[in-house]
């Protein structure tokens with residue numbers, strides 16, 4: 001693989017040359033500068049702050065890897081914090097899945113698992129503080145009235161008729177909001193900032209709303225819930241986060257976070273914005289992923305076609321490959337879309353190093369070796385992983401009747417076809433040279449059986465007289481082969497940007513109807529069936545791709561997901577076109 005070779009060369013160059021200063025990305029540079037100037041007393045403390053309203057996706061992985069790397073590379077600390085301020089959409093199921101996924105990625109929060117809901121009382125006290133300072137007020141406008149009074153980019157908003165309530169009245173009403181005296185949506189607490197600010201976020205934003213709902217941790221204790229913009233900066237401040245890394249869309253929220261912290265006179269983290277990850281052929285918003293799950297367009301959050309961490313894991317991605325991908329794409333200040341082949345190449349490179357090689361035939365065709373003794377079985381040596389000699393060899397059964405891939409035989413083949421065709425000699429991987437003699441067809445002209453003869457002198461796959469063959473094909477012994485279900489995946493969407501304005505239909509219209517192909521009866525060598533327990537190992541089916549036992553797989557009923565094909569077939573298509 002070109003990519004792998006380039007990587008290798010790069011590493012060798014690094015080894016041979018004098019140590020160079022590492023090229024820092026802009027966030028590393030900010031942290032290095034802060035460490036130099038002593039801005040946070042040399043401390044570095046980052047966090048990953050998911051809202052538990054869905055499963056994590058590969059975009060979150062970018063944020064996790066970045067935050068965790070900034071902490072560990074600077075002897076700092078990393079918190080995992082649930083931003084659980086919205087009881088309506090949050091569930092314990094999501095909390096559990098996020099813990100699993102962050103742990104799987106290798107980010108270790110040690111004893112710093114935090115929940116925003118643990119700070120509800122402190123946030124409430126801060127709000128009371130702002131009311132006392134005359135910086136917040138209870139407003140009786142409905143959501144619609146508020147939005148109508150927001151103003152436009154060129155016109156200031158209209159101040160709320162409740163803006164000048166006295167501090168006493170505000171304290172009383174806010175306490176009664178908390179006590180549950182008012183129905184949902186009837187009142188809010190708003191910051192008193194500037195209805196004429198060019199930044200909409202500063203036009204008296206809502207800090208609290210009334211919600212009578214069960215919270216996954218605090219139950220029904222609270223009847224008011226903090227808005228994201230009020231809560232988020234406070235959470236970072238309370239935890240002593242130094243570098244509060246978030247995605248670009250929060251850039252114009254920063255003045256509001258700063259305003260809150262300044263008015264309260266509390267500790268101030270540094271917010272840094274970076275570009276979110278977008279991938280081709282993928283949608284990344286949790287709302288849309290939830291819609292795909294709920295609408296039955298996929299089998300669940302962990303459907304191997306989903307860009308979720310659990311989907312990637314089930315498909316056979318490794319934590320190493322996801323981390324390598326996140327390193328490779330880097331960190332930038334402008335939005336862009338990464339080609340999904342970059343992700344696929346990352347897992348291909350990792351599995352090339354680690355996956356055990358096996359033989360499996362997806363679309364079986366019988367191959368009979370006419371001069372091979374009837375009833376005999378030979379157990380031949382096959383290398384488990386040429387990239388890692390320590391993985392050793394295994395025995396593969398060989399006999400008179402084998403299965404090969406249908407596409408490895410052609411009756412009338414062009415000159416450049418180096419697989420089986422009458423008169424041509426090929427190597428059966430790890431076994432013998434065979435020469436094709438003829439084939440048998442059914443009434444419809446379909447080939448049902450291929451006949452050949454073998455050269456006993458070529459045992460192991462080499463001819464003592466030095467003669468060469470151009471093709472090597474994989475096979476399994478028909479008598480010993482086991483059935484397996486194999487699931488082949490293609491991209492979930494058939495257009496590059498299902499989400500973009502250039503594709504005017506609803507993104508679901510661009511779902512690829514051929515994204516899943518199930519092969520019910522593939523034939524695999526016994527070692528594959530025996531190693532088919534979920535999570536047991538990653539495999540390369542020789543010449544076909546990398547495979548991983550599905551969560552539904554058992555030794556008796558093996559099910560394998562193709563993680564990725566061996567080569568980037570899409571790149572070839574693109575080159576041809």
Ligand code: ATP
Pocket residue numbers: 048049050051052058059060062063245246247275276277278284285286287
């Ligand atoms: P989504 O837009 O998918 O619903 P979100 O931002 O609402 O995601 P959160 O749970 O709030 O989801 O995200 C937690 C963290 O992950 C945030 O700090 C957010 O900036 C980051 N994050 C979310 N999506 C991406 C992405 N595509 N690329 C990089 N970071 C992301």
Ligand code: MG
Pocket residue numbers: 051
């Ligand atoms: Mg969010």
